[in-house]
Amino acid sequence: MDILISLLDGIMVALQPINLGLAVLGVVVGLFVGAMPGLGSVNGVAILLPFTFVIQSITGGATSPMIFLAAIYYGAMYGGAISSITLGIPGASTAVSTTFDGRPMALSGRAHIALVAAALASFVGGTIANVMFTGFAPLLAAVALSFGDPEVFALMLMAFATFIGLGGDDIPKTIFSICIGLVLATVGFDIVSGEPRLIFFDITGFSHGIRFLVLAIGVYGIGEMLWTINTNRHGTSMTQVDVSARSIIEAIKEFRHAKRGTLIGSFLGFFVGILPAAGATPGALMAYGVAKLTSKDQSSFGKGNVNGIAAPEAANNSASTGAMLPMMTLGIPGSPTTAVLLAGMVIWGLQPGPLLFTNQPDFVWPLIGSFYVSNVIAVLVNLAFIPVFLWMLRMPFTILAPMIFVLSLVGTYAAYLDMFDVSLMVLVGIAAFFLRILDYPVAPAVLAIVLGPIAEPKLRQSLLFSDGDFSIFFTRPIAGPITMIALILIFLPLIKFVKNKITAKKT
Amino acid sequence: MRKAEIVTAVILGILSLCIMWKSGEAPSWDPSVARFDNIGLIEGEGPGSGFWPFWLSFIMFLCCIWIGINWFRGTSTPSQSNEPFLDAHGQRMLMVVGGGLIGFLIVIYVLGFYGAIPLFLIYYMRFLGGHTWKLTTTISVGMTVFCFFFFDIAMRIVLPKGYLEPLFIPLYEIFL
Numbered sequence: 001m002d003i004l005i006s007l008l009d010g011i012m013v014a015l016q017p018i019n020l021g022l023a024v025l026g027v028v029v030g031l032f033v034g035a036m037p038g039l040g041s042v043n044g045v046a047i048l049l050p051f052t053f054v055i056q057s058i059t060g061g062a063t064s065p066m067i068f069l070a071a072i073y074y075g076a077m078y079g080g081a082i083s084s085i086t087l088g089i090p091g092a093s094t095a096v097s098t099t100f101d102g103r104p105m106a107l108s109g110r111a112h113i114a115l116v117a118a119a120l121a122s123f124v125g126g127t128i129a130n131v132m133f134t135g136f137a138p139l140l141a142a143v144a145l146s147f148g149d150p151e152v153f154a155l156m157l158m159a160f161a162t163f164i165g166l167g168g169d170d171i172p173k174t175i176f177s178i179c180i181g182l183v184l185a186t187v188g189f190d191i192v193s194g195e196p197r198l199i200f201f202d203i204t205g206f207s208h209g210i211r212f213l214v215l216a217i218g219v220y221g222i223g224e225m226l227w228t229i230n231t232n233r234h235g236t237s238m239t240q241v242d243v244s245a246r247s248i249i250e251a252i253k254e255f256r257h258a259k260r261g262t263l264i265g266s267f268l269g270f271f272v273g274i275l276p277a278a279g280a281t282p283g284a285l286m287a288y289g290v291a292k293l294t295s296k297d298q299s300s301f302g303k304g305n306v307n308g309i310a311a312p313e314a315a316n317n318s319a320s321t322g323a324m325l326p327m328m329t330l331g332i333p334g335s336p337t338t339a340v341l342l343a344g345m346v347i348w349g350l351q352p353g354p355l356l357f358t359n360q361p362d363f364v365w366p367l368i369g370s371f372y373v374s375n376v377i378a379v380l381v382n383l384a385f386i387p388v389f390l391w392m393l394r395m396p397f398t399i400l401a402p403m404i405f406v407l408s409l410v411g412t413y414a415a416y417l418d419m420f421d422v423s424l425m426v427l428v429g430i431a432a433f434f435l436r437i438l439d440y441p442v443a444p445a446v447l448a449i450v451l452g453p454i455a456e457p458k459l460r461q462s463l464l465f466s467d468g469d470f471s472i473f474f475t476r477p478i479a480g481p482i483t484m485i486a487l488i489l490i491f492l493p494l495i496k497f498v499k500n501k502i503t504a505k506k507t
Numbered sequence: 508m509r510k511a512e513i514v515t516a517v518i519l520g521i522l523s524l525c526i527m528w529k530s531g532e533a534p535s536w537d538p539s540v541a542r543f544d545n546i547g548l549i550e551g552e553g554p555g556s557g558f559w560p561f562w563l564s565f566i567m568f569l570c571c572i573w574i575g576i577n578w579f580r581g582t583s584t585p586s587q588s589n590e591p592f593l594d595a596h597g598q599r600m601l602m603v604v605g606g607g608l609i610g611f612l613i614v615i616y617v618l619g620f621y622g623a624i625p626l627f628l629i630y631y632m633r634f635l636g637g638h639t640w641k642l643t644t645t646i647s648v649g650m651t652v653f654c655f656f657f658f659d660i661a662m663r664i665v666l667p668k669g670y671l672e673p674l675f676i677p678l679y680e681i682f683l
Contacts (some may be wrong), residue, residue, distance in 0.1 A: 054662050170583055172573035176519065179563045179570070183526055190556040195534045195545070197556055198526065222608065229604055230597050398636025402628050403650065405608060410620060410654055414664045419616070426612055430605055437592065438508075438515055438585050456559045464553030 006361065007134055010369030013362075014067060018059060022068040023370055027378045028385075030075020035083050035389050036400060040092030041076030041320070042337040042446075043224060045069050046216040047407055049344050050415035062348035063363050067370040069344060070324075073337055074126065074374040077280065077317045078382045081118035081309070082389050085111055086241060094280040094316040097288040101301060101308030108304055111241040115386055116251035117306050118313040121262045123379035125314030128266040129273075129321035130371045137357070137368070141329040144354035149465065150472050152331070152353075153458040154482035156451050157473075158489065159332050160444070162275060165489030169441040177441050181448025182455065184210050192460060205420030212343040213415050214425045215449050219442050220336075221408030222429020225401055227436050232397070241390060248383065254306065261291040261307030265314030272315070273322025273334060280319040280335065287315035321371060328364065329354055331454065336443045339450040511592035512585040513578045520571035526564035530557040603635055619668030621675075624651045656682075 013019065033044035052065035059065075080095030085102035098118060105114040147155070160178050164171060187198045188209030199206045265287035272283035291311035292301040301308045323334030324341075331353035333339040345352050350360060357364055382389075412425045432442055466472035473483045531543035545555030546562070578586040593601060607630055614623040628647035632638045658664045659675075660682045668675055 057662070170574075170577075172570040172577065173583075176567050176570040176574070179567045183560050183563050183567070186560045193534075193545075193552075193556045195556040197532075198529050198560060200529070226601070226604060230593075230600050396636060396638075398638065399632060399642075399646065401604075402631035403646070405611070405631075406624055406627065406650060406654075409611070409615070410624075410658070410666065413620070413666060414658055414662075417664070419667065422615070423612060426608055430608075433601075433605075434515070438512055439583070459559065460554045463548065468548040468553065 003134060003138055006365045007369060010365030010367070011372060012369070013063070013366035014369035014373045019064055019067050019366065019370065020373065022055065022064055023071040023374045024377055024381070026068045026071025027075035027078075027374055027381050030072035030077075031079035031082075031378070031382060031385075031389060032075075032392060033072065034076030034079025034092055034095075035392070036079075036395075039224075039228075039404075040080070040094065040337075041073045042335075042340060043220045043404075044072045044076055045337050045340045045344075046213070046220040047404065047411060048072065049213060049216070049340060049347075050411035052344060052348075053415065056348055061363070062345065062350050063366045065348060066341070066345065066363070066367050067374075069341055070367065070370060071374040071377070073320055073341070074317070074371070074378050075381075077126075077320050078119060078122045078378045079389070080316070081122070081313055082115065082386070085114045085118065085309075086390060094284055094320075095312070096281065097284045097312035098309055100288065101303070101305050104302070104304040105306070105309070106241075109242075110304065112247045113251040113254045113306065114309050115241065116248060116383065117255050117258050117309050119379055119382040120252070120255045121258060121265065121310035121314040122317040122382075123375060124262045125266040125269055125317040126321060126371075126375040126378070128314075129270045129318035130368075130375060132270050133321050133325055133371065134368060137325055137329055140325065141354040141357040144330050145358070147330075147354065147478065148462075148476075149458045150462040150476055150479040151482065153455060153462055154473055154479040154486065155330055155332055156455040156458070158482055158486040159326075159447065159451065161486040161489035163441075163444045163447075165492035170439055171493050173438075173440045174444055177444040178448045181215075181445035182452040184215065184445075185449050185452025186456065191457065203420075205418065205424070210424070210449075211416060211421060212347075212449055214412060214421045215428055216340055216343070216446060217408050217412050218425040218428030219432040219446060221404060221411075222426060223432030223436060223442070225404055226429065226433040229397065229401060230433075230437075241386070255310075258306045258310035260295075261287075261309070261311035262314045264291050264294070265311040265316075266318045269315030269318030270322040273319030274325050275334060280316040280323070283319035283322075284312035284316040287311040317375075324371075328352060328356060328367075333447060333450060336446045339447045343450050508585045508588035508590050508592050509578070512583065513575060516571045516574040516578065520568055520575075523564045523568035523571060527561055527568065530561035530564060532557070604631075607631060607635070615667065615669070617669050619671050620666040621651055621655060621668060622671045624654060 014023065029048070030041065030044060033039045034041060049069065052068060055065045055068055056062065076092060077094060080090060080092040081098045081102065084090045084095040084098040085106050088099060088103040090096045090099050102114045102118065105111060163174050163178060187206050189195070189207065190197050196207065268287045268290060269280070269283040272286055273280060288308060288311050291307050292298055295301065295307065297305070323338045325334070327333045327338040327342050331342070333342045342352050350356065350363060408425070409422055412422050413419065436442060462472055463470070472479070474480050531546050533540040533542055533544060543557070545557035547555060547558065549555050574583070577583040581587050607627065611623055611627040614626055625647040628650060629643055632646060633640065633643040654666070658666055
C-alpha cells in the first residue's frame, strides 16, 4: 500500500508542468535520436548530459534533469524501430531484430502495421516492466541495505564478470576494456592517501582526474559518429508509408495478432535487462528467438510476422526499465546508458544505491512515476508524429554529424569550463574509433569508468578491515556466493573452451 | 587488419607497462618511499595508492599478450581478416572528418567557439556535404546564435572567444 501511495505521489510530481514538459521534450529527442541510424539512447543521453546542468539550475533539484534523461532513454527505445522498418537499417543496436520482420513487412506495403505494432508493443512492454520495477525495486533496495563494502565490491566484480562470461565479445579485449576504464578512473589524486596518481607528463589537466563526461562524449559523441560515417557509406532508400487515420486504425486492430510476441518480450526483456552486460540488445534478440521457437508458424518469421516485431520491441523497452533496477537499488548500471545516468546522478549530488530509496524518496518516486508518464507520452507522440519522424529521417548525415560534433565540444566545455577536457575528449573519440574497428568493446570501459571510483574504495576498505586477507570476499554470507558466481562467470569461457576441445577430441 | 591487430596490441602492451611504471611512483614529498612501495598492502593502511592501477595495468599487459597469442593462432576476427585496417574511403574520411575536428579544436583556441562553430559547419556542410550556400549559412549562423544566447546570455556560461572577444563586448552591453 505504501508503495502505491508513493507511486501515486511520484506520478503527481512527474505530471507537474515543468516535469511533464521535460518528459515530452525528452521523448521527442529520444525518438529522433533512436530513429537516426548510428545514434542510440546512449549517444543522446551522453551528449545531452551537460545540458541537464541548466535544467538543474532552473529547477533546483536532480529530479527534473533525471526525468528528462530517462525520457530520452524511453523515446530512443521507441524510435529505433522507425528506421529499422522504413530504411532497413536499425536506428540502434536494440532494434536490430526488429529489422528481421519489419523490413519485409514494409517492402510488402504493410509498413504502417509494422510501425504501429512496434509502438504498441513498446508501450505494453514498458508498462509491464514499470509495474515489475515498482514491485521489485523497494524490496531489492531493502535487501541491499544490509550490504557492506565487501558485498558491494563483490557485486561490482559480478557486473564486470558478466561482460566476460556472457558479453560475447573477444575475451582479452573485453578484460582490457574493463581494466583501462578502471585505470582511467584512478587518474588524479588518491582519495585515501592524497597522493597524485597517473598525472601523465605532469600535465595539470590530469590532476583533477579524467572526467566521466569527457570519456562518455568522446566515445559516444565522436568515436561512434566517426565509426558510423565510416561504415554507412552507401545511400539508403526509404519505404513509402501510408499514414492516414484509416490505415492507423486498421494497424491498431491488427495488433491483436501480436499479443504472444508482446508478452514474451515484455517479461523476458525485463529480466535480461536487469543483468549487467546484457541490456536491451540481447534482450530483444532473445525475445525474437523465443517468439519464433514457440510459434506454430515458425516459417513466417523473417518474412513479415507481426510477432517478430512485437517481441523485440516489447523486450527492448522492458529491458531498458529492467536495467534501471540495479542502477537505482544497488548503484550498479546494467547498460552503458544507465552508466551515463548513474554518472549524472553522482554529478547532481546523489548517491545511487539502496539508501537512495530511504534518503531521497523525493527523487526516486517522481522518477519512477515519470517512467509511467513517459511511456504514455512516448506511444502517443510516436503514433501522432510518425510522418514527422519519417521526414526527419531524410535529413542527410552531413547535416546531422557536424551538429553533433559541435554539441559534443560545446557540451564538454560547458560542463567543466576547461579546454583541456575538450581536447582530451576529441583524442579519446579518435582513439575509440580505432579500437572499435579492431573489435575492442567500448561499453565495458564506460561502465568501468563509472564504477571505478566506487569499486576501488570498497576494495581498499574491505582489505583494510580484513588486514589484507582476500578471503573476506569468500567467507561472508552474501559476498561469498556473489564472488563465487563472479568467478564462475569469469572462467565460463575457459570452461566452454575445454568442453569444446573434449567434444572435438571425442568426435 | 591483421597487421593492425598486432601493432595495436604491442602499443597497448607498452602503454600498460608505462602505466605500471607510473603507478609505482612515490610521492615527491616523501623521499623515504621508494618506487613500487605503494603497490602492495601497507601495514595498518591496507592497499597503497598504486595497488589498484598497478595490478589492473598488469592484467591489461597480460591481455595484450593474450591478444598477441590469438593473433598468432589466427583465432580473433581481425587476425583472420585480409581487409585493410582503413580502406581508401576510411582513410579519406579520417583525413577530412577527423582532421576537420582537430582543425575545429585548434580554431577554437584562436577564434573561440563563436568563430570556430560557423567555420566548421561551413567546412563540413558545404565542402564535405555539398549542401547549398543558403542552407549552410542558415544552419551555421543559426547554430552559432543559438549557442551564444543559450550559453553566454541565458546560462551565463561564458564560452572562450579568442581574438574575437572585443566583438562581443557591445553584445554583452545590450543583453546583459
